[in-house]
Amino acid sequence: MLNNLQEILSFHYVYPLPLNKFHILMKSIESTQNLIETSPAQLAKILAISTKNAGDILSKYQQVLKINLLDVYNSSSIKAIPYTSDFYPKDLYDLIDPPTILYAKGNISLLKEPRKIAIIGSRKATNYSSLAMEYIVPPLVEQKIVIVSGLAKGADSLAHRAAIQYGGKTIAVLGHGFSHIYPRENKELACEIARNHLLLTEYPPYVGVQKWQFPMRNRIISGISNAIVVTEASLKSGTLITTEHALEHGKDIFVVPGPIQKEQSKGTNSLLREGAIPISDGYQIIEELKLF
Known part of the structure; x- marks a missing residue:
């Protein structure tokens, strides 16, 4: 599963899925790189949401993808910690619905x-x-x-x-x-x-x-x-x-x-x-x- 941090950040910005649901999405489309080609009907079926809602999510995702969120966060002293990061607390994996990303300010x-x-x-x-x-x-x-x-x-x-x-x-x-x-x-x-x-x-x-x-x-x-x-x-x-x-x-x-x-x-x-x-x-x- 090849996931780009910028793509994960962008999708999470638009629709902050917990990790269990994010994994379901990735299992269906294989990679965040395929989000851009995912249809509203397909996303709606995967996430059990309305097709209209799915369409809005994908439209906003494409807009946010054009912004370098890492730069935006860095300029505000915000550190994004995805579930793949060494800093992500491993005990959170034991939750039913772990966060996909943690946002941090400080040490x-x-x-x-x-x-x-x-x-x-x-x-x-x-x-x-x-x-x-x-x-x-x-x-x-x-x-x-x-x-x-x-x-x-x-x-x-x-x-x-x-x-x-x-x-x-x-x-x-x-x-x-x-x-x-x-x-x-x-x-x-x-x-x-x-x-x-x-x-x-x-x-x-x-x-x-x-x-x-x-x-x-x-x-x-x-x-x-x-x-x-x-x-x-x-x-x-x-x-x-x-x-x-x-x-x-x-x-x-x-x-x-x-x-x-x-x-x-x-x-x-x-x-x-x-x-x-x-x-x-x-x-x-x-x-x-x-x-x-």
Whole structure:
């Protein structure tokens, strides 16, 4: 299968297929070089979409193909990491729907670091999460463990800031393209991470903020991490989607036990009943993972 990076980037820009569907497409047409000759009816049948939609995709693809996207991305300090790249995290292949391309801003060598731990929790995190970060993050940073989170309000922001404050490295996985930063109040934090750490997304730069994309983002947070730490979460928290992904792939879930009367502890305490590992500091995580 001969695939040209420019062709993959162009098609992904127009129609960002996950890798499982991209493989189905390539199995049918053999190479991205044959996309230009693929008919709307043929593409529609392969991807199970309408012929009109397929025609629009192919028309836009031909237009985008004339643009050197690598130059465009480079000029915006965006690195495109296709599934064939050495920097593409191999654990993502275990997902049902791995990203075909990852887009990165910052230090992509962090993706090669063997030890990465996600710290996540409620967007309505209380001071309890702030306190938890003081106990959890410094020991992990001491061991050169990269802190992964999702740049959301609350626990995610606290995790990124704690990693930076204690001299560690952090990866923020976004649920949208780089032309948008959400939430807006994290723009300065995102710029700091892009300069000295790593911003990561599966979406081309123009893709805006859509609610359904954040659960998709969570599978990448889980996928690139060795384990998940949850500080606070309500029973209906999106955090629990991330832990489900992690459990499906045999990863440890560490939980900070919370006060039984607090709404933000109901999800975490539920995880403990289901077998998550209770922790009160980062040293316990290191011991459990036998990282010494």
